Amino acid sequence: MNTLYHYPLSPFSRKVRLSLGEKKIEVGLVEERYWEQDPDFLRRNPAAKVPVLKMGGRTMADSTAICEYLEEAHPVPALLPKDAVARYEARRLVGWFDDKFYHEVTVKLTGERVYRKVMGTGYPDSTNVKAGAKAIKYHLDYMAFLLEERRWLAGNEMTLADFSAAAQLSCLDYTSDVDWNRHEVVKDWYAKIKSRPAFRSLLADEVPGFQPSAQYADLDF
Incomplete structure (x- = not known):
């Protein structure tokens, strides 16, 4: 197993x-x-x-x-393109969300609102929360910029870049820290990926002491 x-x-x-x-x-x-x-x-x-x-x-x-x-x-289905340039773009965006987005947004919002309590390291730092709330706007704008020209973040096929982004955003959505009305194209992208069978187990997650947001498991949010 x-x-x-x-x-x-x-x-x-x-x-x-x-x-x-x-x-x-x-x-x-x-x-x-x-x-x-x-x-x-x-x-x-x-x-x-x-x-x-x-x-x-x-x-x-x-x-x-x-x-x-x-x-x-397990190359099927492929989550990285075969073309070298397209594969580079997917990997670049994986790095963007795993590093830049994570440290500028997730750590400052989910980290402060949830991890501090769960880990017993004190109360949320309001300065960090404000910084995260400001930074997520920039990142959502960047995603909208990409999606205006592409079906998915790295191109016209879904890749690991989409999963990296969705993994970060789903944590933030749990605590209602994503303004899905900021960009319709980003909301539509998340709705597509959220409705995939692979996403179902994530939508069933619950952290004791923290109720998921109303739209967290709603596919028609």
Whole structure:
């Protein structure tokens, strides 16, 4: 049995879950409170981060490395284009959302509103929350700029870039931190990806002490 050690509101866990779901690879989910640094979990990944995937006798860490492995070991359906330029663009945007978006938005909103309480590290820092609320507008504008010319973020085919973005935004949507009315084209893009079968398990996630937003699991939001 394949096993994914994850945390429900970890965007990197969600990215891997979406890739596994799209490729119809069954896995058992084990929730991991990685910040507690359990010795068994540290043996699986000394970096003390989720996700960690046990598959085919291997234990793999790092969401992008895992997704690249899945792409090579299970190439159908493809989540990275064959064309070198198109593949570069998809990878560029994976890096954008995993790094820039995550640190400028997710850490400052989901991190402050949810992780601080769950991890017991204090109360939300209002300065960070304000910075995250400002930064997400810039990122939504950038996504709209891309989607005005493309069917999906990296081009005319859905790629891992879309899953990276959706993984981040779904965490923020859980706490109602996304203004879906800012750009209709971004809302339409999210509605398309949200309705895919691979997304269903994410929409069933719940974090104790935090109710998901009203539109979180609504496909017709």
